[in-house]
Amino acid sequence: MLTIDSLPGRTVQAEGREFLYCGGTSYLGMARNEDFATLLAEGMRRYGTNYASSRLSNVQLRVFEEAESHLAAYAGAEAALTVSSGYLAGQMVVKTWQG
Structure with missing residues (x-):
């Protein structure tokens, strides 16, 4: 170490x-x-x-949707999704590819 x-x-x-x-x-x-x-x-x-940031909550702050819209526009994509960690992002990609 x-x-x-x-x-x-x-x-x-x-x-x-x-x-x-x-x-x-x-x-x-x-x-x-x-x-x-x-x-x-x-x-x-x-x-x-840490307020209303989980997609499992009953409310979500508008800033998350705004950030994802800006990210999608920047990437030239139809939509974007942000998550809390690189590990989680990788897991989502693998699960999406697996179908």
Whole structure:
């Protein structure tokens, strides 16, 4: 196991050396991106941390539909679906391919 000296971003520092960080949940460096942190804080103030985000709930925040519409338009797709993790996204793809 690699012990790191600070929070990971696109790279990590360990034992005085810099390494690309291609694991965990910050391989894009979002955890240390100041613009993203600002947007995240604004979103948390507006929407909270875990309210009506599950598709199994009886209500859903409109922001999820808006985000998926923007993502679909960006990708040139008819529709898009966002999920909470890369693992879940992969599982959905496999199940879709299996029929």
